[in-house]
Amino acid sequence: MDPLRLLVTAQGFFTRAEARAVGYGDRDVARAMRSRTWHRIRRGYYTFLDEWTGLDPVGRHAATARAVAHSLGDAVALSHVSGLVVHGADIWGCDLSRIHVTRLDGGAGRVEGDVVHHEGRCIEGDVVESGGLSVLLPERCAIETASRTTNEVALVIFDGVLRAGHVDHDGLFRRFELMEHWPYTQHLHVPVRMADARAASVGESRGRWLFRCCGLPAPVLQYDVRSASGALLGTSDWAWPDHGLLGEFDGKVKYGRLLKPGETAADAVFREKVREDQLREATGMSMVRLVWRDYDAPQATGERVRSRLRRLA
Secondary structure, eight states: OOHHHHHHHHHSOEEHHHHHHTTOOHHHHHHHHHTTSEEEEETTEEEEHHHHHTSOHHHHHHHHHHHHHHHHGGGEEEOHHHHHHHHTOOOOSOOOSSEEEEESSOOOOEEETTEEEEOOOOOTTOEEEETTEEEEOHHHHHHHHHTTSOHHHHHHHHHHHHHTTSSOHHHHHHHHHHHTTSTTOGGGHHHHHHOOTTOOSHHHHHHHHHHHHTTOOOOEEEEEEEOTTSOEEEEEEEEEGGGTEEEEEOOHHHHHHHOOTTOOHHHHHHHHHHHHHHHHHHHOOEEEEEOGGGGGSHHHHHHHHHHHSOOOO
């Protein structure tokens, strides 16, 4: 096996020096680039093109972040959205075009090619190791990333770090209190208070923000529906028990996750329909389902949900 393949598997890249050490001269490098066998991640850092094309945007950001961290060494820690990627938190609505690092050596903040260097004060414990990389704590990465986004994206980020178990809500809020007077963080008071580990996906978090913006009651999350004997029939993503409504988000990936051995997507859809019927019959509630495109028409979607909510007696 090509030793460079082993390096890519182990660290996500190989360097020009590492290629030279196993016998690749300058002409070999040029030939590999011309033939599109290799892909240059950044100056001096490479991977194989088939490996690169197999990565999604988050995977490519992670590989580039590893290369940047290797290049800059102990002078920096990965931070902001790059830190979230390394920690494995869900990313949606974030710019992944540059790697973000926080200077640990007092260096100046600047944008340098594909890297944003941030000045930042680090207290004891702020820098941790994840996957062999120096990275800021996930709660700090979340708040700094969210500070430059919309509140909808911020809620997705906060729900994601809680869901992944990186921090609990008290820990997230304590960190926010330390940072609430930092630049661009003032708008985060609402999403940081709304953050909830029970939001099981990006789509569910976006739904929560839509409901708030449309003036709808906040739903109960992960609402268990049980039979008369107490057996669990299913769990609804959202519920408004006082208004007689259950709600679910249907991302395309959902049915892929639900597939059982030998089952097709059509089988899973039918099974979900049977499940929905059971939930409605057991509770006497109606069901509303949202999909990704519903979030592109928030006013119409909000009105659709509102029209399904029963008035309180």
